[in-house]
Amino acid sequence: MKEIPYKIYLDEKELPKQWYNLRADMKNKPAPLLNPATMKPMTEKELDGVFCEELVKQELDDKTAYFDIPEQIIDFYKMYRPSPLVRAYCLEKKLDTPAEIYYKFEGNNTSGSHKLNSAIAQAYYAKKQGLKGVTTETGAGQWGTALSMATAYFGLDCRVYMVKVSYEQKPFRREVMRTYGASVTPSPSTLTKVGRKILEQHPGTTGSLGCAISEAVEDATTHEGYRYVLGSVLNQVLLHQSIIGLETKTALDKYGIKPDIIIGCAGGGSNLGGLIAPFMREKLRGEADYRIIAVEPASCPSFTRGKFAYDFCDTGMVCPLAKMYTLGSNFIPSANHAGGLRYHGMSSTLSQLYHDGLMEAVSVEQTSVFEAAEYFARTEGILPAPESSHAIRVAIDQALRCKETGDKKVIVFGLTGTGYFDMAAYEKFHNGQMQDYIPTDADLQKGFDGIPPQPEE
Amino acid sequence: MKEIPYKIYLDEKELPKQWYNLRADMKNKPAPLLNPATMKPMTEKELDGVFCEELVKQELDDKTAYFDIPEQIIDFYKMYRPSPLVRAYCLEKKLDTPAEIYYKFEGNNTSGSHKLNSAIAQAYYAKKQGLKGVTTETGAGQWGTALSMATAYFGLDCRVYMVKVSYEQKPFRREVMRTYGASVTPSPSTLTKVGRKILEQHPGTTGSLGCAISEAVEDATTHEGYRYVLGSVLNQVLLHQSIIGLETKTALDKYGIKPDIIIGCAGGGSNLGGLIAPFMREKLRGEADYRIIAVEPASCPSFTRGKFAYDFCDTGMVCPLAKMYTLGSNFIPSANHAGGLRYHGMSSTLSQLYHDGLMEAVSVEQTSVFEAAEYFARTEGILPAPESSHAIRVAIDQALRCKETGDKKVIVFGLTGTGYFDMAAYEKFHNGQMQDYIPTDADLQKGFDGIPPQPEE
Numbered sequence: 034m035k036e037i038p039y040k041i042y043l044d045e046k047e048l049p050k051q052w053y054n055l056r057a058d059m060k061n062k063p064a065p066l067l068n069p070a071t072m073k074p075m076t077e078k079e080l081d082g083v084f085c086e087e088l089v090k091q092e093l094d095d096k097t098a099y100f101d102i103p104e105q106i107i108d109f110y111k112m113y114r115p116s117p118l119v120r121a122y123c124l125e126k127k128l129d130t131p132a133e134i135y136y137k138f139e140g141n142n143t144s145g146s147h148k149l150n151s152a153i154a155q156a157y158y159a160k161k162q163g164l165k166g167v168t169t170e171t172g173a174g175q176w177g178t179a180l181s182m183a184t185a186y187f188g189l190d191c192r193v194y195m196v197k198v199s200y201e202q203k204p205f206r207r208e209v210m211r212t213y214g215a216s217v218t219p220s221p222s223t224l225t226k227v228g229r230k231i232l233e234q235h236p237g238t239t240g241s242l243g244c245a246i247s248e249a250v251e252d253a254t255t256h257e258g259y260r261y262v263l264g265s266v267l268n269q270v271l272l273h274q275s276i277i278g279l280e281t282k283t284a285l286d287k288y289g290i291k292p293d294i295i296i297g298c299a300g301g302g303s304n305l306g307g308l309i310a311p312f313m314r315e316k317l318r319g320e321a322d323y324r325i326i327a328v329e330p331a332s333c334p335s336f337t338r339g340k341f342a343y344d345f346c347d348t349g350m351v352c353p354l355a356k357m358y359t360l361g362s363n364f365i366p367s368a369n370h371a372g373g374l375r376y377h378g379m380s381s382t383l384s385q386l387y388h389d390g391l392m393e394a395v396s397v398e399q400t401s402v403f404e405a406a407e408y409f410a411r412t413e414g415i416l417p418a419p420e421s422s423h424a425i426r427v428a429i430d431q432a433l434r435c436k437e438t439g440d441k442k443v444i445v446f447g448l449t450g451t452g453y454f455d456m457a458a459y460e461k462f463h464n465g466q467m468q469d470y471i472p473t474d475a476d477l478q479k480g481f482d483g484i485p486p487q488p489e490e
Numbered sequence: 491m492k493e494i495p496y497k498i499y500l501d502e503k504e505l506p507k508q509w510y511n512l513r514a515d516m517k518n519k520p521a522p523l524l525n526p527a528t529m530k531p532m533t534e535k536e537l538d539g540v541f542c543e544e545l546v547k548q549e550l551d552d553k554t555a556y557f558d559i560p561e562q563i564i565d566f567y568k569m570y571r572p573s574p575l576v577r578a579y580c581l582e583k584k585l586d587t588p589a590e591i592y593y594k595f596e597g598n599n600t601s602g603s604h605k606l607n608s609a610i611a612q613a614y615y616a617k618k619q620g621l622k623g624v625t626t627e628t629g630a631g632q633w634g635t636a637l638s639m640a641t642a643y644f645g646l647d648c649r650v651y652m653v654k655v656s657y658e659q660k661p662f663r664r665e666v667m668r669t670y671g672a673s674v675t676p677s678p679s680t681l682t683k684v685g686r687k688i689l690e691q692h693p694g695t696t697g698s699l700g701c702a703i704s705e706a707v708e709d710a711t712t713h714e715g716y717r718y719v720l721g722s723v724l725n726q727v728l729l730h731q732s733i734i735g736l737e738t739k740t741a742l743d744k745y746g747i748k749p750d751i752i753i754g755c756a757g758g759g760s761n762l763g764g765l766i767a768p769f770m771r772e773k774l775r776g777e778a779d780y781r782i783i784a785v786e787p788a789s790c791p792s793f794t795r796g797k798f799a800y801d802f803c804d805t806g807m808v809c810p811l812a813k814m815y816t817l818g819s820n821f822i823p824s825a826n827h828a829g830g831l832r833y834h835g836m837s838s839t840l841s842q843l844y845h846d847g848l849m850e851a852v853s854v855e856q857t858s859v860f861e862a863a864e865y866f867a868r869t870e871g872i873l874p875a876p877e878s879s880h881a882i883r884v885a886i887d888q889a890l891r892c893k894e895t896g897d898k899k900v901i902v903f904g905l906t907g908t909g910y911f912d913m914a915a916y917e918k919f920h921n922g923q924m925q926d927y928i929p930t931d932a933d934l935q936k937g938f939d940g941i942p943p944q945p946e947e
Binding site for chain 1: 565598600602639864870872873914
């Protein structure tokens with residue numbers, strides 16, 4: 034057996050040439066997006082007004098297993114990919130576990146996360162369509178940063194609606210986006226009709242992702258030459274993110290490593306969906322089995338406590354309905370929730386897989402997440418994003434279980450990004466000011482009350 | 491000829507096993523450190539009270555060309571090295587230059603810079619000597635962060651004196667250090683005698699590197715089991731940083747690339763000294779010729795406008811005297827100077843090489859540096875540290891000159907780090923609030939007045 038290095042770097046020639054579309058191998062396909070006015074599946078034409086044409090094709094196609102990655106996207110990928118698959122030798126040693134731990138590290142680019150993988154694809158298709166620019170929303174700021182980098186590369190205009198609380202607490206994220214030429218507006222804003230309405234109904238609100246989405250969609254659909262792009266949840270995003278899993282699998286195969294457990298954090302599902310794609314493929318085809326664990330915050334528990342239902346994707350209800358595990362489009366995590374993973378819903382694809390018992394989900398509380406983050410930073414060097422640290426928490430827990438049982442399991446997790454713009458949250462943690470918060474059933478019920486009547490089966 | 495990838499990654503097995511000591515090949519050796527009381531060269535014994543024993547040996551040895559890198563340091567290096575040598579294809583294309591541009595990127599680790607290369611070495615020797623901990627100073631915060639990571643790895647205590655203005659303007663840098671378990675004190679502080687004295691003489695001072703050094707040295711020399719460590723200027727640091735140049739040369743040799751111009755930013759000289767080491771070796775031995783350019787801020791121009799003289803390394807004058815290009819130990823760059831590269835002196839080794847005409851130096855103004863930084867970020871993706879952007883500025887200028895002349899020069903520069911903790915400076919730049927500052931001759935004279943009488947030749 035070959036000696037496994039600390040970091041497995043694939044050669045640039047080994048960069049995947051195609052994205053993998055998980056839906057092609059699913060027997061139970063994710064439910065289609067519905068037009069809330071007619072409760073009928075959204076047509077390509079309806080979606081073309083909101084999204085770029087080619088992206089709509091990708092969004093709706095649940096048959097084609099592989100999509101060629103355009104040459105210009107591959108060129109961009111080469112600036113920061115293939116990303117390393119790291120053998121966590123130091124972590125294993127410190128935990129004194131018989132488990133082997135690997136993590137796919139997506140933080141070695143200026144956006145600081147995996148989001149760039151889809152941002153560059155979406156910017157490419159916008160450019161190809163001859164658009165002037167794109168609009169989007171951002172919460173923690175990773176997606177907005179990634180999109181700014183991608184649009185700068187293709188010379189497109191980029192208008193970002195940033196959840197107001199993040200805009201105020203993360204001025205430096207905003208400056209990174211400005212460095213790449215994006216304009217950043219705190220949401221809700223007075224620039225859009227929906228923003229003005231939300232401000233009127235909820236004066237003093239600090240915003241939410243669902244609300245910023247509504248504004249970005251309105252901006253795109255009311256300006257010539259603009260389209261809306263989204264960093265997670267959608268099928269197209271999972272398609273682009275499959276590059277994470279494809280690289281991971283190639284790297285593991287190269288050394289003959291078979292994972293037992295694959296772990297990823299889950300907000301809207303982009304990283305997890307990408308990481309597990311080729312492994313889930315084998316599972317769906319009965320070629321191999323893996324334990325797959327989604328980790329979400331206890332304060333925003335869409336998988337573990339949400340309902341599997343058609344729901345709005347945004348607060349302003351301007352978007353199509355998606356069938357997913359949801360907490361209701363009005364659900365906003367408690368103010369003491371730090372970091373991302375705050376979306377009320379979850380990718381339809383992952384929701385269907387979870388519903389079909391093909392993956393598990395656990396929720397973790399944030400102080401234990403930051404404990405894991407600090408432990409990891411001191412051991413493996415990298416200071417992780419709070420989002421990624423959800424996966425670290427569960428990877429450590431699984432490795433410690435192996436220590437008890439003596440099992441030599443192979444654990445792979447997604448280290449989606451770095452926490453360099455999350456130091457205010459770390460500071461709270463260091464100062465003992467961080468609190469956990471688990472919504473009560475009554476809290477959740479308020480969100481559920483906003484879920485619309487379901488279409489007839 | 492082999493196709494050159496975007497990023498040349500060496501294999502972990504190609505990690506250098508030895509550091510290279512540039513002084514061994516210098517005919518004119520750098521002048522020794524002097525004891526300010528006796529004006530005689532500092533002895534090993536005298537230095538042992540301040541620095542770790544093995545580091546003192548490295549500091550004083552100007553004969554041994556190669557030092558073995560201990561296994562445990564190599565293990566740590568493997569967590570983030572070999573670092574990539576990047577072919578700046580996108581930058582070349584955008585500049586439309588016939589020049590080939592490469593940069594050695596040292597920012598892909600949580601400390602965000604090359605400083606970790608020496609931090610881990612110094613922490614290792616401290617651990618080996620059985621010390622409890624180390625003290626140091628930090629300005630922009632890169633060195634303090636690097637040292638915190640290194641001491642966390644070896645379980646050592648770490649006490650950082652952070653220049654007060656940085657401590658206040660960069661709370662997030664401080665939190666990163668705290669994440670790694672370091673204690674961080676704004677300097678000047680009331681914890682040390684020298685700090686109290688400086689506060690008395692200059693009430694309301696926002697501190698300087700020279701002052702923080704004095705405090706850290708006093709802390710180390712007055713506490714059992716502690717030694718002082720420094721992130722730049724010293725010979726030992728240049729020795730450890732030679733890994734940058736050794737990897738760069740191995741990567742270039744692998745593809746048969748011969749650089750014409752090598753460019754690095756210069757504050758105390760750690761990155762530049764490391765990057766050029768193996769190239770300067772060939773130059774000193776008459777085996778090859780390279781144009782080597784040090785880039786410094788116009789607001790802190792030690793090479794280009796300083797004096798080559800014995801001077802104090804710190805404000806409190808508790809350190810030995812070093813012969814170097816200096817602006818005087820009381821020199822403090824104007825308050826509008828952003829980022830690092832603010833030390834009043836320069837590595838003795840580099841000073842001697844510059845004095846002997848073996849390298850050039852230029853100074854650049856900060857708005858043009860930030861223009862280059864933003865241009866680079868939008869083109870190559872990576873958001874650079876202000877320090878590193880000094881090298882980018884001159885690399886771009888040289889590439890544009892090639893465009894005029896049609897020369898196909900090969901340019902290599904050091905991209906020492908990322909600017910994720912420097913967004914306040916970027917914000918100033920975006921808002922048009924950044925000013926340039928060039929000290930007048932009278933400004934400089936005040937600093938020169940503090941240079942002590944020189945020893946007799």
